[in-house]
Amino acid sequence: MGWSEVRADERITEWERDDGYVTVRVRRRPDETWAVRLDQLYQDSEERRYRRERADSEAAARELAEEWMAEFDDEA
Secondary structure, three states, X not given: OOEXXXXXXXXXXEEEEOXXXXXXXXXXXXXXXXXXXXXXXXXXXXXXXXXXXXXXXXXXXXXXXXXXXXXXXXXO
């Protein structure tokens, strides 16, 4: 399954898995660190998955986002 970039501006870049059930977002925080967030939606709300981590650089944040997209690409 593939991913599409659905938002890209100076603060946020977000990708959505082609089935629409998973998003990964990289966001610049006011303190100049970066937040990386994964949100996976299931029909059953008890199985929803959410991850959030902080990175010191944009490069580190994007690397983590790529790792998560690769991990969750297989779950389609």
